[in-house]
Amino acid sequence: MILGVDIGGTSIKAGVVDQDGTVLKMDRVKTPKQQEEFVHALIKLINGLWTEYSGQINAIGIGCPGPLDAKNGMILKTPNIPQMTDLKTPLQNNFDVPIFFDNDANCFTLAEALYGAGKDHAVVLGITLGTGFGAGLVINDIIYSGRGNALELAHTVIDKNETVVFPNLVRGCVEQYVSTAGVLFSAKKYDLDVAEPIDVFQLAEVKNDKALAVWKEFGWNLGIVLTNAVCAFDPDVIVIGGQMNQAWQYFEEAMQESLEKNCIHPTPLIVRATVKEAGIVGASLLIR
Amino acid sequence: MILGVDIGGTSIKAGVVDQDGTVLKMDRVKTPKQQEEFVHALIKLINGLWTEYSGQINAIGIGCPGPLDAKNGMILKTPNIPQMTDLKTPLQNNFDVPIFFDNDANCFTLAEALYGAGKDHAVVLGITLGTGFGAGLVINDIIYSGRGNALELAHTVIDKNETVVFPNLVRGCVEQYVSTAGVLFSAKKYDLDVAEPIDVFQLAEVKNDKALAVWKEFGWNLGIVLTNAVCAFDPDVIVIGGQMNQAWQYFEEAMQESLEKNCIHPTPLIVRATVKEAGIVGASLLIR
Numbered sequence: 001m002i003l004g005v006d007i008g009g010t011s012i013k014a015g016v017v018d019q020d021g022t023v024l025k026m027d028r029v030k031t032p033k034q035q036e037e038f039v040h041a042l043i044k045l046i047n048g049l050w051t052e053y054s055g056q057i058n059a060i061g062i063g064c065p066g067p068l069d070a071k072n073g074m075i076l077k078t079p080n081i082p083q084m085t086d087l088k089t090p091l092q093n094n095f096d097v098p099i100f101f102d103n104d105a106n107c108f109t110l111a112e113a114l115y116g117a118g119k120d121h122a123v124v125l126g127i128t129l130g131t132g133f134g135a136g137l138v139i140n141d142i143i144y145s146g147r148g149n150a151l152e153l154a155h156t157v158i159d160k161n162e163t164v165v166f167p168n169l170v171r172g173c174v175e176q177y178v179s180t181a182g183v184l185f186s187a188k189k190y191d192l193d194v195a196e197p198i199d200v201f202q203l204a205e206v207k208n209d210k211a212l213a214v215w216k217e218f219g220w221n222l223g224i225v226l227t228n229a230v231c232a233f234d235p236d237v238i239v240i241g242g243q244m245n246q247a248w249q250y251f252e253e254a255m256q257e258s259l260e261k262n263c264i265h266p267t268p269l270i271v272r273a274t275v276k277e278a279g280i281v282g283a284s285l286l287i288r
Numbered sequence: 289m290i291l292g293v294d295i296g297g298t299s300i301k302a303g304v305v306d307q308d309g310t311v312l313k314m315d316r317v318k319t320p321k322q323q324e325e326f327v328h329a330l331i332k333l334i335n336g337l338w339t340e341y342s343g344q345i346n347a348i349g350i351g352c353p354g355p356l357d358a359k360n361g362m363i364l365k366t367p368n369i370p371q372m373t374d375l376k377t378p379l380q381n382n383f384d385v386p387i388f389f390d391n392d393a394n395c396f397t398l399a400e401a402l403y404g405a406g407k408d409h410a411v412v413l414g415i416t417l418g419t420g421f422g423a424g425l426v427i428n429d430i431i432y433s434g435r436g437n438a439l440e441l442a443h444t445v446i447d448k449n450e451t452v453v454f455p456n457l458v459r460g461c462v463e464q465y466v467s468t469a470g471v472l473f474s475a476k477k478y479d480l481d482v483a484e485p486i487d488v489f490q491l492a493e494v495k496n497d498k499a500l501a502v503w504k505e506f507g508w509n510l511g512i513v514l515t516n517a518v519c520a521f522d523p524d525v526i527v528i529g530g531q532m533n534q535a536w537q538y539f540e541e542a543m544q545e546s547l548e549k550n551c552i553h554p555t556p557l558i559v560r561a562t563v564k565e566a567g568i569v570g571a572s573l574l575i576r
Contacts, residue, residue, distance in 0.1 A: 067553065123434050144427075146411050146522025147556065155552050156516040160447050160509070170515075170550050221448070227458075228444040232520050234434025262458050264443050265355065268435065 002287055003049055003057050005042070006104060006279030007031070007064035009080025009131050014045050015277060016053050017284035021115045023277050025049060035082040039090050050095060059098045060091065061283035063107035065132065067149040070101045079168060080131065100286035105134030105151065106143045107282030108273070112239040113138040114285060116275035125235035126273075127153075129242035131180045133225075137233055141288075154179075158224050177221040183244070186214045197244055204250045212250060219251030223258020230265050241273030248272060290575055291337055291345045293330070294392060294567030295319070295352035297368025297419050302333050303565060304341050305572035309403040311565050313337060323370040327378050338383060347386045348379070349571035351395035353420065355437040358389045367456060368419065388574035393422030393439065394431045395570030396561070400527040401426040402573060404563035413523035414561075415441075416530035419468045421513075425521055429576075442467075446512050465509040471532070474502045485532055492538045500538060507539030511546020518553050529561030536560060 001024070006013045012031050015023040029045045032038045050057055067076045073088025075081055091099055109118070109126025118124030118138065128134035133154040137144040144150055154175040162172030164185075169176050176182055183197040190210040194200050203211035226238060240248075259267050275281055289312070294301045296319060303314040317333045320326045338345055355364045361376025363369055379387055397406070397414025406412030406426065416422035421442040425432040432438055442463040450460030452473075457464050464470055471485040478498040482488050491499030514526060528536075547555050563569055 139432075147524055148522065149553060150520065150522035152519040152522075152553060155519045157446055157512050157550055158448050160512050161449065170552060224445050224448050228516070231440040231443045232438065234436065234438035234440075236435055262445055264458060265437060265440060 001053060001056050001058065002284035003046060003060045004280035004282070004284030005046065005060065005062040006107070006277070006283060007042070007062065007081060008104070008279075009065070012042055012045055013277070013280055014049055015280040015284075016049050016057070017281055021111070021275075021281050021285070023280055025052065026277065026280070031081065033082065035084065038082045039084075039087070043090065043094050046091070046095065057095075057097060059100065059287040060095055061100045061102075061107070061286035062087075063102055063104040063279050063283040063286075065134075066103035066105070066152060068101060068103060070103075070145070070148060073099070073101050098287065102143065102283070102286050103134070103136065103149070103151075104128070104279055106136035106145070107286065108134065108241055108278045109136030109138045109239070109282070110143055110285050111275045111278035111282035112241070112273055113141060115281065116278065117239045117271045117273055118237050121236035123233065123235040125229055125233055125238045127238060127240045127242070129178065129222075129240065129244035133175045133178045134242065135229070137235070153225065153229065156228065158221070158228065174225050178218065178225055180244075182221070183214060183218060186217050187211075190214055197247070201247045201250070204247065215247050215250035216254040218247070219254030220258045222251060223255040224262055226255065226259055226267075226270070227263035230263050230267055234265065235268050237269040237271060239271055239273050241278060245272060289341060289344050289346065290572035291334060291348045292568035292570070292572030293334065293348065293350040294395070294565070294571060295330070295350065295369060296392070296567070297353070300330055300333055301565070301568055302337055303568040303572075304337050304345070305569055309399070309563075309569050309573070311568055313340065314565065314568070319369065321370065323372065326370045327372075327375065331378065331382050334379070334383065345383075345385060347388065347575040348383055349388045349390075349395070349574035350375075351390055351392040351567050351571040351574075353422075354391035354393070354440060356389060356391060358391075358433070358436060361387070361389050386575065390431065390571070390574050391422070391424065391437070391439075392416070392567055394424035394433070395574065396422065396529055396566045397424030397426045397527070397570070398431055398573050399563045399566035399570035400529070400561055401429060403569065404566065405527045405559045405561055406525050409524040411521065411523040413517055413521055413526045415526060415528045417466065417510075417528065417532035418530040421463045421466045422530070423517070425523070441513065441517065444516065446509070446516065462513050466506065466513055468532075470509070471502060471506055474505050475499075478502055485535070489535045489538070492535065503535050503538035504542040506535070507542030508546045510539060511543040512550055514543065514547055514555075514558070515551040518551055518555055522553065523556055525557040525559065527559055527561050529566060533560060
């Protein structure tokens with residue numbers, strides 16, 4: 001069995017995964033903001049399952065927001081997670097099994113490619129619509145990493161003349177539009193008084209026009225991101241996951257319209273993610 | 289020996305290439321605009337070298353502007369080249385050796401990866417600055433194609449709110465800026481009365497301020513394209529070729545400034561192409 005860990009900005013989740021990709025047991029903890037507490041909480045979380053499945057864990061796979069130095073277990077500068085110059089050593093000191101790291105969106109895509117909506121497709125592009133924008137590419141069941149941090153589509157520019165600037169973001173990059181911050185900015189433009197995208201989702205559920213307009217804008221921008229991804233990677237399938245995925249019915253139409261208008265290439269299959277806890281499952285698959 | 293063919297909007301070039309990637313003999317013909325003449329001219333061009341190197345040609349490789357159906361030798365809709373539903377059969381009827389097709393920018397990148405500026409690098413991104421914008425990705429000496437037409441970066445959107453529309457182009461796509469048409473449009477904005485980018489180049493040579501500004505704008509936009517490519521593919525090296533490459537000294541600084549401003553990822557090595565007739569050499573390498 002493999003222990004898969006999914007490090008997120010809100011919580012760290014760990015699970016014991018069998019060789020069929022089934023999560024047998026799961027646990028989670030709130031993500032500490034300080035480096036030392038972060039490491040301590042992570043070790044404690046893993047140790048609980050490690051002890052319970054004593055002697056049965058053959059490896060640990062860890063997915064975390066990129067960019068990172070996967071080989072050395074370094075988490076480079078990324079919002080919401082403490083920067084770590086060496087996460088591997090403290091873990092290795094506690095757990096004497098091979099430990100692997102990769103980007104969380106890569107883990108998500110790997111899980112979907114092997115067990116989910118991307119199964120039986122050669123080239124799978126995975127997209128996670130979360131706090132940020134994540135993407136991964138799996139070619140013949142292998143993550144494409146380039147020098148180590150490919151598929152950072154969040155930071156690609158889709159509006160080079162954008163006048164609004166978001167903190168910590170390149171002007172006009174994907175994450176300025178297709179992210180929690182993007183949805184909230186859009187909501188503000190429409191005079192919606194909300195704190196989180198879930199609020200905009202709930203307003204859409206009761207047919208609030210402004211909320212529906214926000215998701216439409218989100219879908220249109222997502223369509224442009226997908227256009228660029230189709231032109232760049234020409235994948236067999238695009239699998240979309242992440243918590244904002246729940247607003248699918250409110251952004252799908254605008255997303256498709258945007259693709260029809262902007263993408264001159266034949267669009268591939270575009271489907272919703274199907275693997276439960278794909279982050280944990282995908283992390284467990286890093287050992288292959 | 290292999291016969292490599294480089295089909296362009298202006299001319300079709302063919303060459304006999306030995307196993308070291310050296311072009312032993314070359315010939316060319318102006319690209320006919322009509323389908324029948326196009327096929328006839330192509331066969332005649334190949335036949336000249338085929339006859340001269342009688343019995344020594346083991347395969348034919350053909351590079352042409354994408355998108356195309358490489359397996360069936362179909363040239364899909366592309367400006368400057370007649371659309372072909374089947375280029376393979378007429379060629380195969382005349383030349384009884386294996387015939388391979390691929391995108392011209394892929395051929396360029398393959399040649400640079402094996403013999404040129406991309407040699408000894410695992411992931412090579414090639415970019416051709418010609419009439420249009422071409423790109424190719426070679427991973428461990430193999431062209432990455434996705435479903436068949438990946439790396440069509442020309443059609444990726446970098447200004448989703450662009451108000452100017454170019455014929456046959458998606459609004460705000462790369463080819464609107466980094467192409468012959470883009471340079472001429474930019475020149476017009478600066479009140480430069482020119483017919484071709486070469487004119488803008490020659491004006492830059494005599495320190496014409498407006499011409500220098502055009503190349504600066506070109507470099508800045510190219511820097512955004514490179515930013516997006518670095519984030520997406522994270523290559524070890526980017527090799528830049530194509531005829532507009534000759535204005536390198538006039539756009540390089542702005543390109544680097546743009547990368548520094550827009551690209552949050554470490555930029556890879558960015559170098560100029562070195563292989564002579566890379567299109568022909570790359571086409572000859574399609575047999576591998």
